[in-house]
Amino acid sequence: MNRNQSLRLLIYVRHHWHLLPFVMVSMIAATLLDLAAPWITGVILIDRVIIARDASLLPWVAFGLLGAVILRQVFEFAHRYFLALLTQRTIHHLRCDLYQHIEGLPVSFFAGTPVGDMVSRQVSDADAIEEGLKAFVTEAGVHLVMVFGVLGLLFALNVQLTLVILPFLLILAVVMHIFRRVVKGFSRQVRDSMGRLATLATETLSGITIVKAFAMERAELRRFSGTSQEILTSSVRLARLEGYYHVSVEMILIGSVVLVIWMAAPRVLAEQMTVGALVAYLGYLARVQEPLKGLSKANFRIQKAMGAAQRIFAVLDVATEDSKFTGTVVLQKSRGHLQFEAVSFGYRDDEPVLSDFSLEIHPGEAVALMGPSGAGKSTIVNLLLRFYAPTMGRILLDGLPLNGLDGRSLRQQIAVVNQDTFLFSTTVGENILYGKPAARQEEVEQAARAANIHDFIATLPQGYDTTVGQRGVALSGGQRQRIALARAFLKDAPILILDEATASVDSEAEALIQDALANLMGGRTTLIIAHRLSTIHHAGRIIILEDGRIAEEGSHQELLDGRGLYKRLYDLQALA
Ligand SMILES: Nc1ncnc2c1ncn2[C@@H]1O[C@H](COP(=O)(O)OP(=O)(O)OP(=O)(O)O)[C@@H](O)[C@H]1O
Ligand SMILES: [Mg+2]
The missing domain is CATH 1.20.1560.10 (ABC transporter type 1, transmembrane domain)
Known part of the structure; x- marks a missing residue:
């Protein structure tokens, strides 16, 4: 194990091997020059000048000493410089490799590992x-x-x-x-x-409002102090x-x-x-x-x-x-034909979330997915994005199994608005551009208009260049959601997934977004997940998911005629 690690570290040093002779030579030269001074004072100054009473060698002694000191400094400088170059380059290399590796780790890894660590x-x-x-x-x-x-x-x-x-x-x-x-x-x-300690600090500081709201500062300090004590x-x-x-x-x-x-x-x-x-x-x-x-x-x-x-x-x-x-097949532009074939999945072996789930969504079709909380709706999105792999059955895109597709090219086909909106702590514009970094300003604005957020952005002090604060704290929940929507719209992918994407948006704004969506949905496969019936308005087909299976399926009218969950939900929401 130990030897293994040393070897692996050496492999990193090896990339910058050519610097090693400079490090070694400068170090040895500096050490040897250090030995010169005692020799000059001892052998030349004492024996040949003072004892031999011969002043003619004195300049040699002076310049010799001076030269040795200066040369030593030069070599010492070179040594420090090359050593720093060698170690820093090696560490930089290792750090970047580590980062790249972490980026490539599966979502399940992050579910179990704290960011701070x-x-x-x-x-x-x-x-x-x-x-x-x-x-x-x-x-x-x-x-x-x-x-x-x-x-x-x-x-x-x-x-x-x-x-x-x-x-x-x-x-x-x-x-x-x-x-x-x-x-x-x-x-x-x-x-x-x-x-x-890093985990604790990052977590409490990112949830500082909760810490304060629950007056948990002291308890958090105790936790911190305990770990610091360790x-x-x-x-x-x-x-x-x-x-x-x-x-x-x-x-x-x-x-x-x-x-x-x-x-x-x-x-x-x-x-x-x-x-x-x-x-x-x-x-x-x-x-x-x-x-x-x-x-x-x-x-x-x-x-x-x-x-x-x-x-x-x-x-x-x-x-x-x-x-x-993931596999190696690269998709250029998908038609957006999705098939779930008897898919079973659970995050843990003993707890199935989806069991024998089958669904086909045709190119350009808009399907709504409803169901009780915890039924597995977001899980379906996770499987589609290949964050997790089904335990049984398979998912196909354009007839190709997802596990054969190149991960990047699969995700390029899908624009998603997640249930919990995440914005980066940069400007509004850059957050939207995340969907398509090369987009022109007009495209960004067009996407923002469709998400019904352009007018709001225009009122911001620096418009699209206004920063949104850490994870977007400077915005309201609904505003954050609409920026996330604009980001997905800008991506302009063949498949659009909205997971409770307008849950925090008021009904009026939602109606406006719905209209824009109706245009955007044209020719695009759309999966809308929502609890509010008004949100799924445009979907041609509605699926009710219960206990990891499809409980009901049909158009709005067909489901209303039934006596299932949809009818109950409709009656409840109509009452409200
Ligand atoms: N990363 C995870 N690890 C373990 N279990 C999970 C994980 N994510 C979700 N679950 C569990 O899987 C089940 C389905 O979760 P999912 O998020 O798909 O529900 P949902 O239908 O989207 O619910 P909601 O309407 O509340 O968003 C839940 O019981 C949940 O506790
Ligand atoms: Mg969900």
């Missing part, structure tokens, strides 16, 4: 990965090279003593490995809590772990030094080893410890990032709807 994966988990990536690309690489380099020198100096140290390095590797798992798990906990607890636990880890690393390293002294000192006394050799050996031993510590720190950061990577790859592993239930 997805956002936190996109933003904060991607950030955490960046940290780990930096540690991985520079520190881990350079330190590893240094460790092996110095280890080689140690062997050259004294094979026996170095063999003594090796077990310590082995223990160190084991400790690093043990901590790796734990750190990753803890980091995952922290990140999961962060996701929950982050605190797991973060402190992680910090404690980091502490234990560093102490263990330190102890192991000190242990090796003590052992070397313990073993080497008697040899020096017995004159089997020179004092100089021991000092040099201890010097290099100290030098190997720095990169080892760096390596262990990098290990910690990388494992923290792996916790975040787990969360991102978990989403990337959910199958997209394309792979799940």
